[in-house]
Amino acid sequence: MSGGPSQPLELREVTVRFGGLVALEKVSLSAPPGRVTGVIGPNGAGKTTLFNVVCGFVRPRSGEVRWRGRPLVRHRPHRLTRLGIARTLQGLGLFPGLTVLENVMVGADRHARAGLVSGLLALPRADRDDAALRERAMARLDELGVAGEAARRPGELPYGAQKRVALARALVADPDLLLLDEPAAGLSAAEIEELAALIRGLRGGPAVVLVEHHMDLVMGVCDQVVVLDFGRVIAAGPPAEVRDDPAVLDAYLGEEVRDA
């Protein structure tokens, strides 16, 4: 695998338009491995669109996304796991009809090599893969403290625990890039603390990109922050710097600044 995980995720002047609406305008950013990059901005600033571009749900009108040192073109969502990219969804995105363990096992698919035919015939290799898959999924659930719920359906768990399951599923494929889409939404203050600790624990591992509204979480866990407003990058840098940037204050707390 050329390039390798040492290369950052890079967006170069990515522009996305939906009809006349500019969702992203020449957005450039770089998310290095082992570090947490936060993407913040008011509602409608283009944060989720940015994720959708990386995932291949949305094709940029111009500009390019580079991953592992190569441009990502015509990549399809189902290829993501093979590219080492995992994404959690806004909300939960768990399969309601599958058990917690099965939910995570679906995410571990990247490591399963048995093809369609051997899978159908339940050949020994598929069986071995299956056992390995189960083990890896259990290990991740254990790390996130929800191994005890493995046999239950996601719907039977409290929201915070479901979030952990979703995170376990994203991590089980050992991604080189982890996209977290508003992971703190719907969590209590205590749960957000736990989440922050979890994300900090990922440092030194995959490149993490965090889209989030929750300021304390972003400022607490990110190594660098990119601020979007109306599809443009208006500031980028370490959290402390960005926090005091006048343009950011204006975009985020516009009225307050104007009033002051």
Place this chain on the structure above:
Amino acid sequence: MVRFVNLTLAGITQGAVFAAVALALVLIWRATRVVNFAQGGMLMFTTFLAWTVVHDGGSYWLALGVALASGLVIGAVAERVLVRPVEGGPPLNAVIVTLGLYVLLQAAAGMIWGDTPHSYPPAFTIKGLTAGGTRLLLSPFDLFVIGAVALVMAALTVLFVRTGLGLKLRAAAFAPEIARLQGVRVGRMLTLGWALAALVGSLAGVLIAPSVFVGPSQFDAMLVFGFTAAVIGGLDSPAGAVVGGLLLGCALSYVSGYISSDLVTFGALAALIAVLMVRPNGLFAARTGRRV
């Protein structure tokens, strides 16, 4: 008492076939939210192919193999070529497409093989077994029918519950968009789901052929009874399809044995209404949580 036992045995045999047809419908409904009205036509066509093999001197088992293999192919092609383009559109589009496929298959079979029903040989004798001097309404062939359906059910259960491929099939059926993000080739899973369903259907066709004969319209009732069984079971539940099939088979057997064989279709309708009055979503429907 003997009569009751006999009617039950006959009901189970017939119910096993209904269960197979119901399962074929349920598999497709779960995967693509389409009621496959072409199922009756598909299993009619594959049974005709099997009949051709037998007619030309081939063995029963070769014919069965041909039916199953052609079922797989027809199912996969139907999904990939006909159903895929209407996926995500209004549900009625898929209904029209499957109905159209049914008409097409029926017309094609009529042109190729003619409209006169042909007899189809059973795998084993249909002479009833005797137990303690009484002749039972259960023949070695009936046992084969029950066994074959049970075997296929067991194989499907193992596939869906125990294998990674089954997990992907279920994931793709539950939430295609999320499954895609997890690296599942959803399109392939849907094609495979249709192929498996058609295979189960084609098995049902061959098993029921000796009693209904092989003709372009001979299997229409199978779709009706199979659909009834699927709805009784809850349309979303493979286990429900099996139980629904067996219940319906027995119910119809009692109606025809104790009352009159003219009332069989009526009996199916009555059974359906009775079940839906008690459990509107079918016997095995997952309880839908109420959001407050």
